[in-house]
Amino acid sequence: MMRVSLTTMTRRTAAMLLGATMLGAVSFATGPARAAEEIRIIATGEPYGLGLKAAAKVFEEKTGIKVSVDQFPYSDAYNKEVLLGTAGSDEYDLMVLDCIWLPIFVKNKWVQPLEPLEAKAKQKIEWNAFLPGIVDAYDVIDGQHWAAPIDFFIEVLAYRTDLFEKAGLKAPPKTWDEFKVYAEKLNDPANNVYGVVSMPGEQDGGYSEWTVRLASFPMPPDSTQFVWDRKFNAMLEHEGNGKKALDRWLEIKPFTAPGANEMGYAEATNAYMQGNGAMYINWYGFFPDIENPETSKVADKVAYALPPVETLDAKRHDYLGGYQIAIAANAPKPDAAYEFIAFVTSHEGQEIMLEAGASGAYRTDVYDNQKWLDKFPFLVPVKDTEVLVPLTSGLAEYVEMQRLIYDQLFAAWAGQKESGAAIAEANAGLDELMKSLGYQQ
Structure with a gap:
C-alpha cells in the first residue's frame, strides 16, 4: 500500500493516528477553575465557533450561566477530545465533534445520551425543526440521541x-x-x-x-x-x-x-x-x-x-457532513449543557449563529428565508437535494x-x-x- 506523508495526509487522518497512539495509559492535567455557574465547550477552529460564542453571550444574559468556548485547530481538537474521553476528564461539559468522530466517541462511552436530560428539561431540543435527514444520519445511534447538529453542509x-x-x-x-x-x-x-x-x-x-x-x-x-x-x-x-x-x-x-x-x-x-x-x-x-x-x-x-x-x-x-455538539460523559453540569444545546439549536439560536457568520444552517426554516439565502448563496442548492446520504453509516x-x-x-x-x-x-x-x-x- 502506498505510504502517505503527514504533509499530504488529511488533518483527520493525522488526528486519528496520533490519537490512537495515545490511547491507554493517559494522564490529563486538571483544567482551569470554573465559575460556579459555568459550562465549558471544546470545539474545532471552524467558523461555527463564531456563532457559538455569540450564542453564549445571549445565553448568559438569559440564564446567568456563563459559557466558555475553547477552539483548537482541527487535529489538535480531536487529539484533546480523545484524551479527555480516555482520561474520564470533567474539564469540559460539551464537545463539538466532526460527524465522522461521533460514532467512535459513542462506542467508547466518551459522551452521554440526551434522553435522560431531555426528560427533565424545560426547554427541549426541537428535533423536528432540523433539516430532514441530518439528525438521523449522525445523531441517533442505537435508538438514542447522542448529539445535535451545530453545523451542516453538503x-x-x-x-x-x-x-x-x-x-x-x-x-x-x-x-x-x-x-x-x-x-x-x-x-x-x-x-x-x-x-x-x-x-x-x-x-x-x-x-x-x-x-x-x-x-x-x-x-x-x-x-x-x-x-x-x-x-x-x-x-x-x-x-x-x-x-x-x-x-x-x-x-x-x-x-x-x-x-x-x-x-x-x-x-x-x-x-x-x-x-x-x-x-x-x-x-x-x-x-x-x-x-x-x-x-x-x-x-x-x-x-x-x-x-x-x-x-x-x-x-x-x-x-452530507457537519459538526455535532455532544455532552461529555463526565460533564460537571450536564443539565445546563443540555439547556445550552436546546437554546443554540432553537430558532433564536440559529439566527444568532447565522448573524455571526456561521453559515452551516441546520434548521429547515432557514432555507425559506431569503435574507439568509442572499447572505449565503451557497445554501440555495440545498433546496434541490432529493436524498441526503450519511458518510459513516454505522x-x-x-x-x-x-x-x-x-x-x-x-x-x-x-x-x-x-x-x-x-x-x-x-x-x-x-x-x-x-x-x-x-x-x-
Missing part, C-alpha cells in the same frame, strides 16, 4: 459566472459528461486559469471528490450509502461503479492546475479565491471566504449549484476506512496504478478491515 459546485459568460456557457453542467466538456473549454493556462480546481493531495478532499461521483450511480442493494452495505460488505466493485467514479475524476486531471497533487482543502480554496479556477466542487463549509471581498478576488463572480450527476433520469443522492472507524481507500485513489491519480486495479485492491482491503474490526461476519 458538497456544492462553485462556478465563475464571468468565465462562463465569456465562454458562451449559460448554465452550470448537469452531468459529468458536461463537466468534462466545460472543464476543457474553460481551461486557459496562458492566463493562469484552469478548468477545475481539485484537491487530490489531501485524504478527505480527494476521497470526497471520488464519492461525489460515486453517489451519481445507483445505490447498491441493502445499503444506506455507496461504499459498504448494511452487512458491512465492501461495495466498491458493485456494477463497476467504484472504477467508473474514479475514471470520472481522472478525466478532469488535464484541466487542473500544476501542483494539484499537493493541494488539499486550504490550498484548493485559496487557488479558487485567487481566480485560478473556473469550477470547484467542495463542501460548502469552505465557501464563506469565497464570498468575502476582503479575502477573495472572485467574491462577486461566483454562482452555486448541486454537483453534476451521471444521468439526469436517476434518483439524486448527496452526501461504522465507528471511518477515518481508518477512508485512509485505506484514499491510498488507492491517489495511486491512480498519480499514475502509479490503473483505476481498475486500484479499486480492486481498495475493495479487498475494505473487506479485510471490516472483518478485522468485527463488523463483517
